[in-house]
Amino acid sequence: MLRPEFAVKRLGERYDRAEVDEFVERILATANRTTTPSVTVEDLRSAAFRTPLLGPGYSAREVDDFLTDAENWLPDRPVVRQGPTGQRREPPLFTPVRLREGYSFEDVDEFVERVMATVNGEPVKRPVTVRELRKVQFTPVRLAEGYDVEEVDDWLDEAERWLTGQD
Structure with a gap:
């Protein structure tokens, strides 16, 4: 190599x-x-x-x-990372907001899709890494609908625990 x-x-x-x-x-x-x-x-x-x-x-x-x-x-290629019960993890549902700052639906949805495929062991072109998860930045929206910032940020913390095997 x-x-x-x-x-x-x-x-x-x-x-x-x-x-x-x-x-x-x-x-x-x-x-x-x-x-x-x-x-x-x-x-x-x-x-x-x-x-x-x-x-x-x-x-x-x-x-x-x-x-x-x-x-x-690597010899220990990606393993299926599932919840404590061995079941598949489900994607989050975020609250849309309009009158305060939110995150772009498109940015968040695309990233969440990659995260869920990674943690559920599904084929994904670019699996999400902890490094990428910690650095991700979504486009803020102010006068249009977007996802609640706090909910998305809390979910990112949870997704990091999934990827690091702490959950």
């Missing part, structure tokens, strides 16, 4: 190169079955890297995409 080459950026979202390089080496050793203890899917989904204060770093988008793809190479 070849080591990925990430674009180096001086501005914008970027990750510390040394931290990413060390983690990528562990991923490749796990995929090639040359190390113990190995990197797990949980490790991939919860990986976090510092952003360099000054200076260059790897493109966050490219690293995140690599980590998502890497799930397919």
Whole structure:
């Protein structure tokens, strides 16, 4: 398996190169079955890297995409994550709001669909990672209908617990 080459950026979202390089080496050793203890899917989904204060770093988008793809190479490929009773998790129902700030229906619905597919072990083009869940930002709406901000934010906290296996 070849080591990925990430674009180096001086501005914008970027990750510390040394931290990413060390983690990528562990991923490749796990995929090639040359190390113990190995990197797990949980490790991939919860990986976090510092952003360099000054200076260059790897493109966050490219690293995140690599980590998502890497799930397919690991011995403990994604498992079906279901609720405590082994049943499928159901998508949330959010309250629409009009006279106060809300989140765009389209943005939230698209993201929720990916989260639900990820936690229920269904095929999804880009499974949601904990890192992505923590950084997601929805388009705010003010004069049109949108979802209640507090309800969506509370649900994101719950979804993070699902992805990290704390629920």
